[in-house]
Amino acid sequence: MRDKVTVPAIKARKHATKLTMVTAYDAPMARIVDEAEIDMILVGDSVTTTVLGRPDTLAATVDIMVHHSAAVAQALPRALIVTDMPWLSYHISIEETTRNAGRLVREGKAEAVKLEGGRKRLPMVEALLAAEIPVMGHLGLTPQSVHAMGGYKVQGKELEAAHELLKDARALAEAGVFALVLEGIPDVLAQIITQEIDIPTIGIGAGPHCDGQVLVFHDILGLTTNHLPKFVRQYAQLAEIATSALKQYSADVQAGTFPADSETYHTHKEVARTLKNQFIEQSAKPEG
Numbered sequence: 001m002r003d004k005v006t007v008p009a010i011k012a013r014k015h016a017t018k019l020t021m022v023t024a025y026d027a028p029m030a031r032i033v034d035e036a037e038i039d040m041i042l043v044g045d046s047v048t049t050t051v052l053g054r055p056d057t058l059a060a061t062v063d064i065m066v067h068h069s070a071a072v073a074q075a076l077p078r079a080l081i082v083t084d085m086p087w088l089s090y091h092i093s094i095e096e097t098t099r100n101a102g103r104l105v106r107e108g109k110a111e112a113v114k115l116e117g118g119r120k121r122l123p124m125v126e127a128l129l130a131a132e133i134p135v136m137g138h139l140g141l142t143p144q145s146v147h148a149m150g151g152y153k154v155q156g157k158e159l160e161a162a163h164e165l166l167k168d169a170r171a172l173a174e175a176g177v178f179a180l181v182l183e184g185i186p187d188v189l190a191q192i193i194t195q196e197i198d199i200p201t202i203g204i205g206a207g208p209h210c211d212g213q214v215l216v217f218h219d220i221l222g223l224t225t226n227h228l229p230k231f232v233r234q235y236a237q238l239a240e241i242a243t244s245a246l247k248q249y250s251a252d253v254q255a256g257t258f259p260a261d262s263e264t265y266h267t268h269k270e271v272a273r274t275l276k277n278q279f280i281e282q283s284a285k286p287e288g
């Protein structure tokens with residue numbers, strides 16, 4: 001039995017083996033991810049795009065994140081549960097931010113929260129850490145900034161933007177976040193940030209030099225039907241497997257081969273015989 005993954009254990013992996021994180025949005029998904037010995041489960045606001053059919057993550061609310069986080073926690077995973085703070089739940093005031101994160105922890109059973117943005121989020125990050133809530137940062141292509149970025153575009157490609165991202169990473173690390181997601185940035189910038197800060201970096205579309213990697217469950221397993229970012233590697237085509245299984249089920253129903261006797265309930269022979277005699281025509285012949 002491997003030990004429960006904790007925030008200090010994640011921090012301690014900075015100069016050890018690579019960290020892995022995968023999203024999950026409900027209990028069976030959490031069990032599948034945990035069986036694979038993934039270090040961290042991200043209850044991502046990508047639940048909106050993967051499960052709720054939305055084009056972006058802006059529709060996520062604290063209620064939605066609590067609902068999915070609590071379902072994941074019900075699986076009692078060994079992996080650390082990190083739950084996303086949705087858009088506008090940490091932008092208005094320190095009080096609202098702390099209360100919202102508190103709900104993710106108390107009702108959603110999150111063991112840490114993740115929020116997007118750098119220096120402009122520092123007062124909120126500091127308030128959460130003061131309330132003993134571990135915080136994971138998220139910089140670069142931050143999906144909650146989709147409209148401000150003008151789409152899902154790689155960030156930090158120009159020299160000045162790269163320097164600004166490094167400053168944001170340093171500020172978050174100094175404030176005390178325990179790990180930092182780097183999304184959609186050039187490999188060399190991710191390499192430099194990883195070298196310059198003393199907490200683990202978790203990359204998604206940020207090249208191979210990060211201390212760990214994260215991907216979305218549906219993307220890895222081939223359950224996503226829409227456009228896939230360049231950074232996704234699909235390790236299975238589960239949608240195809242599911243569709244062919246459901247077609248087989250449908251064919252069996254049409255052919256009358258499902259359900260079989262072993263999949264059917266029976267009553268006592270005497271009761272069955274009497275009922276048949278009363279209601280089913282031509283059932284007078286003796287029952288076997």
Ligand SMILES: Nc1nc(=O)c2c([nH]1)NC[C@@H]1CN(c3ccc(C(=O)N[C@@H](CCC(=O)O)C(=O)O)cc3)CN21
Binds near residue numbers: 184230
């Ligand atoms: N299923 C899913 N997977 C994700 O990784 C994900 C979500 N949903 N929803 C929220 C955000 C949106 N994400 C995205 C979506 C698209 C690109 C994308 O298409 N990027 C361009 C980059 C173009 C460029 O600037 O060079 C690409 O072609 O990869 C990247 C991240 C990541 N997140």
Ligand SMILES: CC(C)C(=O)C(=O)O
Binds near residue numbers: 023043046183
């Ligand atoms: C793409 C990952 C990092 C994320 O934030 C999410 O799944 O919401």
